[in-house]
Amino acid sequence: xxxxxxxxxxxxxxxxxxxxxxxxxxxxxxxxxxxxxxxxxxxxxxxxxxxxxxxxxxxxxxxxxxxxxxxxxxxxxxxxxxxxxxxxxxxxxxxxxxxxxxxxxxxxxxxxxxxxxxxxxxxxxxxxxxxxxxxxxxxxxxxxxxxxxxxxxxxxxxxxxxxxxxxxxxxxxxxxxxxxxxxxxxxxxxxxxxxxxxxxxxxxxxxxxxxxxxxxxxxxxxxxxxxxxxxxxxxxxxxxxxxxxxxxxxxxxxxxxxxxxxxxxxxxxxxxxxxxxxxxxxxxxxxxxxxxxxxxxxxxxxxxxxxxxxxxxxxxxxxxxxxxxxxxxxxxxxxxxxxxxxxxxxxxxxxxxxxxxxxxxxxxxxxxxxxxxxxxxxxxxxxxxxxxxxxxxxxxxxxxxxxxxxxxxxxxxxxxxxxxxxxxxxxxxxxxxxxxxxxxxxxxxxxxxxxxxxxxxxxxxxxxxxxxxxxxxxxxxxxxxxxxxxxxxxxxxxxxxxxxxxxxxxxxxxxxxxxxxxxxxxxxxxxxxxxxxxxxxxxxxxxxxxxxxxxxxxxxxxxxxxxxxxxxxxxxxxxxxxxxxxxxxxxxxxxxxxxxxxxxxxxxxxxxxxxx
Numbered sequence: 001x002x003x004x005x006x007x008x009x010x011x012x013x014x015x016x017x018x019x020x021x022x023x024x025x026x027x028x029x030x031x032x033x034x035x036x037x038x039x040x041x042x043x044x045x046x047x048x049x050x051x052x053x054x055x056x057x058x059x060x061x062x063x064x065x066x067x068x069x070x071x072x073x074x075x076x077x078x079x080x081x082x083x084x085x086x087x088x089x090x091x092x093x094x095x096x097x098x099x100x101x102x103x104x105x106x107x108x109x110x111x112x113x114x115x116x117x118x119x120x121x122x123x124x125x126x127x128x129x130x131x132x133x134x135x136x137x138x139x140x141x142x143x144x145x146x147x148x149x150x151x152x153x154x155x156x157x158x159x160x161x162x163x164x165x166x167x168x169x170x171x172x173x174x175x176x177x178x179x180x181x182x183x184x185x186x187x188x189x190x191x192x193x194x195x196x197x198x199x200x201x202x203x204x205x206x207x208x209x210x211x212x213x214x215x216x217x218x219x220x221x222x223x224x225x226x227x228x229x230x231x232x233x234x235x236x237x238x239x240x241x242x243x244x245x246x247x248x249x250x251x252x253x254x255x256x257x258x259x260x261x262x263x264x265x266x267x268x269x270x271x272x273x274x275x276x277x278x279x280x281x282x283x284x285x286x287x288x289x290x291x292x293x294x295x296x297x298x299x300x301x302x303x304x305x306x307x308x309x310x311x312x313x314x315x316x317x318x319x320x321x322x323x324x325x326x327x328x329x330x331x332x333x334x335x336x337x338x339x340x341x342x343x344x345x346x347x348x349x350x351x352x353x354x355x356x357x358x359x360x361x362x363x364x365x366x367x368x369x370x371x372x373x374x375x376x377x378x379x380x381x382x383x384x385x386x387x388x389x390x391x392x393x394x395x396x397x398x399x400x401x402x403x404x405x406x407x408x409x410x411x412x413x414x415x416x417x418x419x420x421x422x423x424x425x426x427x428x429x430x431x432x433x434x435x436x437x438x439x440x441x442x443x444x445x446x447x448x449x450x451x452x453x454x455x456x457x458x459x460x461x462x463x464x465x466x467x468x469x470x471x472x473x474x475x476x477x478x479x480x481x482x483x484x485x486x487x488x489x490x491x492x493x494x495x496x497x498x499x500x501x502x503x504x505x506x507x508x509x510x511x512x513x514x515x516x517x518x519x520x521x522x523x524x525x526x527x528x529x530x531x532x533x534x535x536x537x538x539x540x541x542x543x544x545x546x547x548x549x550x551x552x553x554x555x556x557x558x559x560x561x562x563x564x565x566x567x568x569x570x571x572x573x574x575x576x577x578x579x580x581x582x583x584x585x586x587x588x589x590x591x592x593x594x595x596x597x598x599x600x601x602x603x604x605x606x607x608x609x610x611x612x
Contacts, residue, residue, distance in 0.1 A: 103208060113204035113213040120198060121207055122225065123191035129170070131184035137165075137174045139182060144172055147190045150210020152246045155188040157181070163210075163246060164190065193246040194233060198225040205235075205244065214240045228257040274317035285312040285326045290335075293317060301360050302347050308335030313349070313358050324355035331358040342368040363387075471497065515539065518573070523599060524550040524559050531566045539571060544578025544607040553604045562596050565589045578606045586611030 043053070054060065071079070098104050101120035108114055124147065130140035135157070141147075144167045153162045157178040165173045182188070193210045194200075200222025204213050212218060219234040232253035235244045254263040270276055273292030280286050293305040299320045313331040314323045325331060331349040345365045349358030366373045376387035396402035396416055400423045403412040410425040422430050430443040443452045457463040468484030475496045481488045487500040508522030511532040520542040522528050530539065541547070551557050565571050571589040575581050580602075586609060589595045596612040 111214070111216075113216055114206070115201065115203050116206065117201050118197050118199070118207050118222075121192050121200070122196045122198070123189055125187050125189045128182055128184060128186045128188060131186075132178065132181040134181050135178045137177050139172050139174065139178075139188060140170055141172065142170070144169060147172060148192075148208045148210070150193050150243050151190040152193055153188060153190055155182075156186050158188065161247060163193065163243075193244060194220070194222065194249060196224045196226040197222045199223050210243045211241055212238055212244070218244055223257075230255045230257055275315070283327060283329075285329055286314070287311050288314055290315060290317070294320060302333060302335065302345065302362075303337045303343075304339050305335045306338035308333060322357050324357055325352065326354065328352070328354045331360075333360065336368070344368060510539070517542065518563075520547040520550045523547060523561050526559075526561050527564070528561060529564045529566055530571065533567050533569050533571075536569050537571055538574050540574040541576040541579050541609065543576045545605050546576075547579070547599070547607045548601055548604060551599070551601055551607075553601065555601055555603060557601045559599045560596065561599070562594060563589055564594050565592055568592055573609075575609070580606070580608045581611070582608055583610030584612060 098119070102118060103116055104119045105117040106114050107116075126141050126144075126147070128139055129142045132139070147164060147167055149164050149166055151164045153164060153172075153174060154160075157180045158174075159176045159179055162174050162176045165175050167173065192207050194202075194207065197207065200207075200220055202220030202222075203218065204216045205211075205218040205220060206213070215237060217234060217237045219232070221230070221232045223230045231251050234250050234252065235248050238244065250265070252264065252266045255261075256263075270291075274290065275288060276291050277289040278286050279288075288310045289308070290305050290310070291307050293299065293308070293315060299305070299315070299322070301322075310333045311331060312325050312327060312329050313333065314326075315321070316323055328351065330351040333347040334344075335347075336344045343365050346363050347360040348363045349360050352358070362377050364373075364375055375389060391404040393404065396414075399416045399419070400414065400421050402416060402421075403410075403414040403423060405414075406412040408425075410423070411428065412423055414421040414423055424430060432442075442455075454463040466480075466482035466487075468482055471481050471483055471488060472479060472490075475490050475493045477490060477492045479488075479490045479497075481497070488497045489500050490497045507527035507529050508519070508525055509529045509531065510516045510518070510522065513532045513534060515537055516530070516532075516539045518528060518539050518541045523541065524547070551559055563571075563573070568591045570591050573581065573587050573589060581587055583598070586597065598610045598612055600608050600610065602608050
């Protein structure tokens, strides 16, 4: 290139500088002293032949490396990558949008098991493209996209629990033979083994292949948009690469997002005391659960609470005092105490204004040590509204068939038809005791001599006493009655009611050593008891005229008497004046023997004694 001439306004220094620059450009562009006419040759001369010539508004980098360059530091914009590897921290200051379903992120812990996040793994319904001629394990579809091994299969002809074993682009091999030939266009449904996953995270488990990463347990959590359920799940440990059977998943935690219901199959461990749970009813009163509340402040009213539930009443767990009611209503407490006397107790407080402190009364208590139970307060109170025990339920009309209160096997109190049954086992007795006097009545069906035995009487206590009442209007066989004057007994309905005579027997004791006299008074009183003789003896009756004085002179009048020989020697009965002995051996009464006689007035001066 020629030297540059001066122009107006240039200094010699400027002209020299421009001359040097032109010389450098000339040497860079020229080839053998000639400047090329093609752009490609000029780029080659400049060492730029490997760099693409692009529009500034549309630059594409198709190769090479870009190191140590800050991209978008001053003017950030959008970027699209096929694969992006970050060797250090990755900071995102705006929402990350992933417009795809399936596996969305994978983390690799040092142990070798992946932690995977999935989205939109829902069940897929696919119509069968080719029908089966016979039942089998292979189904053909137009496409099997979105179907993976391990998916659970359902539909017409599919056995419960069938899963996908393998697939091609158009066929699916099932784990079980179909129950019938599946017809063309029958819809078959496929779902991940764990169920529909809207979004979820799993450890050691690939949902797409239904397989484990290594020999370890499987667990995860996911939300299902089918039914709106959030679940924590797990499966027992298995061999690396093995599938997880659909029915081996355990669900220790399950939350229904539609209604808030929570299901926990394991133990819920709350390692703290005080208020542990609050339930709010529609009316506004709360049910509260407490644990490990010591008897401080106002709590001695009901004792300490190891575990307890209250309604419409709360506790200041710091001060140990009862607080006001939630609403205007009654209150109750049911609690268990771990301090003596170790009881489970229920307390009640009548309805009062919201905010007022309840005043408790014990209604029920059961000893945890002995099992004994008490109703109401411990104090003995006279009340028109006593505490009662309602055993509920229906009764059998068969006597003894429905024990409402069982005191021992086959022993207790029941109700049948219109009666109360006191039931004992075979040969058992019904015994009524007095706390101080012992047995009062014992009734028993079995081997005893009597079904009912009354206790012995005392000087001031009769074994049996009737209260006077009105007689039966109709005779009833076996009935015994008392009207205040007479006792009545009805042997049968033919004879009817009979008066039980209450005649007082007065016996005559004749104690003469030798022969004696059977006086008219002794004969007509009904009983003669003979004592005294030391050898065979004879007793003579009074004269007939004396006897008639006691019986009256009506001919045919009669009287009976019994002669009891109380000694070991035979007696002879001899007639007095006007007396005749007749009948069954009337004159002889053996030693220690008894003989009965019937006396008949035959005239005003004669009497006949008949031996019976």
